[in-house]
Amino acid sequence: MKIIAIIGARPQFIKHFSFEKACENKVDLKTIHTGQHYDENMSAVFFEQLGMKKPDYMLNIGSGNHGFQTAKMMLEIEDVLQNEKPDGIVVYGDTNSTLAGALVASKIHVPIFHIEAGLRSFNKSMPEEINRVLTDHVSACLFTPSEVATSNLKNEGIVKNVYEVGDIMKDLTNYAQNSGLLKAVDIDSFYYVTIHRPYNTDEPKRLEYVLSSLNNLKKRVVMAIHPRTRNLMDRYNLNTLDYQNINFIPPQSYVDNLSYLEKSSGLITDSGGMQKEAYWLKKNCVTIRTETEWVETLEDGNNVLVFEELENLESHIAKERNTWNANLYGDGNASRIIVTKIIEYLTN
Ligand code: UD1
Numbered sequence: 052m053k054i055i056a057i058i059g060a061r062p063q064f065i066k067h068f069s070f071e072k073a074c075e076n077k078v079d080l081k082t083i084h085t086g087q088h089y090d091e092n093m094s095a096v097f098f099e100q101l102g103m104k105k106p107d108y109m110l111n112i113g114s115g116n117h118g119f120q121t122a123k124m125m126l127e128i129e130d131v132l133q134n135e136k137p138d139g140i141v142v143y144g145d146t147n148s149t150l151a152g153a154l155v156a157s158k159i160h161v162p163i164f165h166i167e168a169g170l171r172s173f174n175k176s177m178p179e180e181i182n183r184v185l186t187d188h189v190s191a192c193l194f195t196p197s198e199v200a201t202s203n204l205k206n207e208g209i210v211k212n213v214y215e216v217g218d219i220m221k222d223l224t225n226y227a228q229n230s231g232l233l234k235a236v237d238i239d240s241f242y243y244v245t246i247h248r249p250y251n252t253d254e255p256k257r258l259e260y261v262l263s264s265l266n267n268l269k270k271r272v273v274m275a276i277h278p279r280t281r282n283l284m285d286r287y288n289l290n291t292l293d294y295q296n297i298n299f300i301p302p303q304s305y306v307d308n309l310s311y312l313e314k315s316s317g318l319i320t321d322s323g324g325m326q327k328e329a330y331w332l333k334k335n336c337v338t339i340r341t342e343t344e345w346v347e348t349l350e351d352g353n354n355v356l357v358f359e360e361l362e363n364l365e366s367h368i369a370k371e372r373n374t375w376n377a378n379l380y381g382d383g384n385a386s387r388i389i390v391t392k393i394i395e396y397l398t399n
Contacts, residue, residue: 059148217381
């Protein structure tokens with residue numbers, strides 16, 4: 052049984068780690084890396100640090116406008132799928148690499164297994180929302196992380212081969228915590244920050260407002276800076292020296308990122324995945340967005356959405372919180388269940 056997984060952006064390397072492990076001795080797994088993320092810190096470091104296999108195909112597509120980037124990926128992915136003739140492909144989440152793989156496979160009738168299906172922000176101005184809706188509608192099997200995600204699919208008429216398996220990212224968070232992978236971090240009392248979404252970075256006034264609000268927090272800020280944000284700060288002449296309360300650090304590897312989060316007094320982010328990681332590590336999270344796909348994290352106030360009035364960041368992030376659901380998004384066994392279901396699907 053041959054499966055090809057398509058990955059390309061940082062969060063997909065993290066999800067792929069657990070899937071690759073769960074496939075061992077069960078499935079002939081090959082991997083295509085589109086090259087959507089290509090900086091050492093955004094790509095290679097994940098494979099090296101987590102001991103993942105080198106991708107079988109490196110497409111080196113790189114950055115570009117959405118149409119250009121997605122189309123280039125599709126051309127190359129189609130060639131690989133036609134030569135390899137896999138029994139199915141696996142795609143993760145909602146990036147342009149996900150959509151490119153799904154579109155190609157659907158047209159040549161290769162079954163698509165979508166991991167992290169059913170999430171919705173109901174905000175169609177996000178490229179990710181388009182990517183996930185389209186991918187869900189052409190998938191053969193859909194693996195959802197939660198009841199809400201499953202019912203989102205139902206509302207769009209997708210009920211066949213939908214499996215609520217929990218979140219595959221939790222598999223790795225549990226593993227990292229239990230196997231002592233996390234490192235000591237030599238800073239005390241700080242908030243950890245990651246910001247990269249276009250609506251926070253692409254307008255100079257907005258980016259300046261985000262940075263100055265972080266700079267005004269009472270605790271020190273450690274900000275791991277995504278290349279998108281770094282490039283835009285350069286373009287808009289926003290100088291790191293003007294934000295003395297922020298300690299800017301390069302993008303971090305998986306283990307280092309989780310170690311910073313573990314040591315922090317809370318997370319301020321616009322990332323999807325890190326909202327959950329903060330929850331699992333019992334850290335307050337403030338998400339600088341108007342909506343989130345991970346709505347369950349909002350229920351007991353451990354994650355709060357703030358977008359317009361960033362002066363309120365401090366009051367949310369500093370609040371004491373005590374209620375955490377240990378089984379939010381499953382028990383860390385998603386990858387094993389997914390592999391079992393894929394094998395069942397392909398053998399029936
Ligand atoms: C992408 C995903 C987003 C995900 C994020 C995780 C889409 C539409 N978006 O956003 O859902 O949360 O990955 O990080 O797929 N760049 C570099 N080096 C790199 C990668 C990017 O310099 O290795 C810069 C380039 O200027 C590029 C910009 O970052 O144009 C944005 O990269 P891109 O992959 O288009 O989107 P992300 O913002 O990373």
